[in-house]
Amino acid sequence: MARLRSNPKLPEGINRSDEHPLKEFAWLLAGVSLALVGAVVILSLLVGWLAPAIPFRWELALTDRYEQSLSGAANESRTSQLEAAEQAVKDLGASLVATQQAEAALLPEDQDIRYHFHLLSESTPNAFATLGGHIFVTTGLLRQVHSENALAMVMAHEMAHITQRHPVQALSRGALFQLLLLMVTGGQGMHGVSGVLGQAGLLTVLSFNREMERDADREAIDLLLARYGHLQGADEFFQKMLALQGDTGWAQWAQTHPGVGERLSAIERRNPVGTGEKPQLTPLDARLVRWQEADAIDSEATGHRENAASQLPLL
Template sequence: MMRTVLVCLACAWLAGCAVNPATGRNDFVMMSERQELDLGARYNQEILKQYPRYDDARLQAYIQRVGERVARNSHRSQLNYVFTLVDSPDINAFALPGGYIYIHRGLLAYLNSEAELAAVLGHEVGHVTARHSVRQQSQSTAWGLLGQAAAIGTGIGAVGDLTGVMGNAFVRGYGRDMELEADGLGAQYLARSGYDPQAMIEVVKVLKNQEDFARAQAAKRGEAVAAGGYHGLFDTHPDNERRLQQVVGPARALVGESQEVGRDTFLQMLDGLVFGDSAASGIRRGRHFYHGELDFTLSYPAGWQLVNRPDVLIGHSADQQAFVAMTLEAADARLTPAEFLRQRVGNQRLAAGEELRLGALQGYTAVLPG
């Protein structure tokens, strides 16, 4: 009986083993490349619903051009890579399986050269070529990508708790080993593409300085900053000196005569880039929120923090035990506010219903028992 069980386990393991295209090692995976590509294409549509593309065709084309240059020199150059600048002030970048890579305009604003942009995109390409997301999923039954799409960049623990292991890895990083592996691969791709691989280290310095500044500002306000930052960068990565030896050193052997940095071109492309909140999604000032196009203002209690995304405005208490999420959708003039609320919650029972009125605005509030 035991021999039969062991044979079955061995067969299952062999069925799930595949040669990693970037490292040449055998990895335990439970997904074919075709399934990986289909998955990425499907969830790319969901991500774009959560985070619209930044409205600058020239800048989008530039990022695609830089990304393709790096991807052409990767271990999976045959993939159809799609690089997207999303309209979000968050300092983040992430990749979906199959070659869908996103960089937030908030991160773009902190970079100083085309080589640094290529370093960020190369790191994400490294996650794709090494199939980190596929390997992560194959080691866990949790699959919370859709939930994680709603939590990308927010830093809100209660939202993140709703998500699975793999979705969390897309956004917050894959742990020290995989992040270092993506850095090493990214540095190789930089060198092969004619960029200075030192840019990988420069990106780390920029992000570290930004995080130190954010912590200092939060300390002045008596607030805490969630640990991790971009991809959990300073939780999972060793110090810069070790990174220089492990990542940039070997990549320098691949560098040809040209070691492009591209600072002037990059800064010209960024001229006019929106910094912080955009007028289209409203502006935060402390605990106040202003939306010119929709013509309303909100003020939250002292100590509350605001997370502003294109599809939702979230206010939460300092201890993250209370949340208010505001979304926008088309009104149905045929429904009263009470009817709308009952329709929204389906067949669930409402208790303690009460009409609300603010000037000419009518509303309704109720409690879902339990």
């Protein structure tokens, strides 16, 4: 047998496929993301249905442990004006709750629900509601409002989150989503994949989040109408947000909140058309005005007032 004098030329395409890598990638990405988004949608719907059935008392059991440390830490280095302002916020909250109690349609399903209002020393204009019925308003937000109506709108919005049990829903949704992601990727170093799937799932969760914000706005409007009979001034804070950060527009699908423009027009639509005369705005509580004045002097003296544009409101 004659020995080989030259290596033969082997045919290509046996050990590798000539298929375009993007084609395979597109199919995989579409299929897997669709499956995950479907799973997240189903889980989120289940959460929306089941989470409100979690007794409010269980939330309290979780938060009561932190409450002491919270109030303890918050009390240091507070001026009397700030204390008074917090009391004013609590009083406004209490009167909103009283309005809510008077309207059967606005009452929460769970009778155990209690609201606790807090004032946070934080320059970013923001307000949020968390587990256990705790509602936080930042001093940065107080700086931005000039009527009780505007502050009441923000607080009623946060109260609606609590009434509709949104914090516990968000918690359940987040936990389930993480669990699902962990199950699919096996919790190993599949960084790329959990990256893709994380994105797909996150965007789905965000759309549920925006829906919750719309619901909360709707209920806040109901509460404000019950209390003041009009929505004048309710949009003050949203107008500020619009001026500061603009409308999100096209990027809305990646946001936690609906666009400011959309929220403003929701308020506009529900505002009863007056008979020519504009309804009077309710002035801010005197304690809040005093705090605002003291704060303005204080920040002028120390030059500590940050550039407002650098702190985008979150709400």
